[in-house]
Amino acid sequence: MSTSFEVWIAAALTLMVFSFLWRDNPFYKFAEHLFVGVSAGYWMVLGFWSTLWPNAVVKLVPEAARVTEPAAALPDRDPLVIIPLALGLLMLLRLWPRAAWLARWPTAFAVGTTLGYNLVRTVRSDFLAQIHATVAPGLVIRTPAGAIDWIATGNQGVIVAGTACCLAYFTYTRTARRARGGVARAGLLLLMVAFGASFAYAVMSRVSLLISRLQFLLGDWLGLA
């Protein structure tokens, strides 16, 4: 069994959170509130030292770099950083009702630049490239032999047909009857298979977290594993 005080604290908090599986109780509430409070404090400190300090303070006063890293090379001064700093401060004016309207300017700037920047890349990578990857390799050639890879070609055919079936399921302009109804039904079945696979991955993720906690409790704390 561990003799480390920190391990005992962590084990106690883990058991408090697990106790929710039995029913809601004061121990769980305590662990929950502690977690939220510590997280908020941690993020605030982390945000200041990892974002605001190096990106604003150090760029305005390069000597400040030595506060966190005494041997650090001093970066060049960058007075232009005052512009994003001012926009950031304008955001805070939302807390003051008489000047709250000024917070719209940095919000508009952030939304506008993000939209403009993402639009082209998303259309290229998430739309055109996806269509190209789905449809383009109709016949898959096995290099360097130059022969057709029938299995890969078959897989590609399944992907193309599956995509068409799923799209047919989401076509609502006309009632799906007869052949089109069958295609839409096939699309629905494929969607169910895809959702099932996604859910299985989600289960695997959650079980991984459970195993990690049990490894900690049984290994690091109790010394059984």
Place this chain on the structure above:
Amino acid sequence: MSDPSRTGLAERLGRLDRRWLYLVLLVAVGVSVVLRPLFPDQPSVFVRPVFERIERLEPGQSVLVSLDYSPVSAPEIEPMAFAITRHVLLRGAHPVFVTLFPEGPAMYERLRVEVLERDFPELVAGRDWTMLGYKAGGRMVINAMRQEMAAMFAGDAEGRRLGDLPGLRGYRRLGDFPLVVSLSSGTPGLKEWILYGGDPSGVPVVGGCTGIGTPEYLAYFPSQLQGILGGLKGASEYEAALADRHPGAGFPRRAGRVMGPQTVAHVVILLFLVLGNVAYLRRPGRRQPEERP
């Protein structure tokens, strides 16, 4: 008429307190955690390209490894980070770490202590591997790195100037790297590296992600994403491939050891699913589907 004993069992199953299920799952997983079974594994079509790309690295080449995860997802992603870092260093290549997550530097510290310093004590930070550190901005950081590394990083996380780092000589921008590895648990992460790094610059991108995130990223495989380690299973497959190709290295199979309890948990859950469906189908009063004439 339905069999009363069967109906009774179905009713009891239907009314079973879910806490019994939690207890069974907890005991089953707990026992397998103590016994630590290790099942054989082999890389899938998604994992093999990641392994082969790193296996083909030339000694001295630098690989950009982005540690885009936090303690929440460390149980799944950390084994990947450990295995890939070991593999890169075994090939004599130079990992250049960067992180888009504020918690990334803490994740790197664990990697440094448990892999870089423990398994490769002869290697030196700054000379044999580089940690550039955390930069806020997500996709904007990737965009800047695509144009000029120095625009984002004046030096490494320990204050060495970029020009003094041997691992970055000849690597002025993202496109100069032979490979980008993003170990990602969310945003910014693998998707941003594909959209704003790999696609515009042509640099091959491979990655690892949580099980929940895997279906989203599989859509990019294999044209935009060259290979992917999906959840703990992907990490286990990678470790198995590494042990198979480099048997003398003797690295621990951390994810492989977790796949035993993982398998036991899945079997228990499947059993519950079957029992739940049996209880549902046999419960009294369930409307039978109307028979067609």
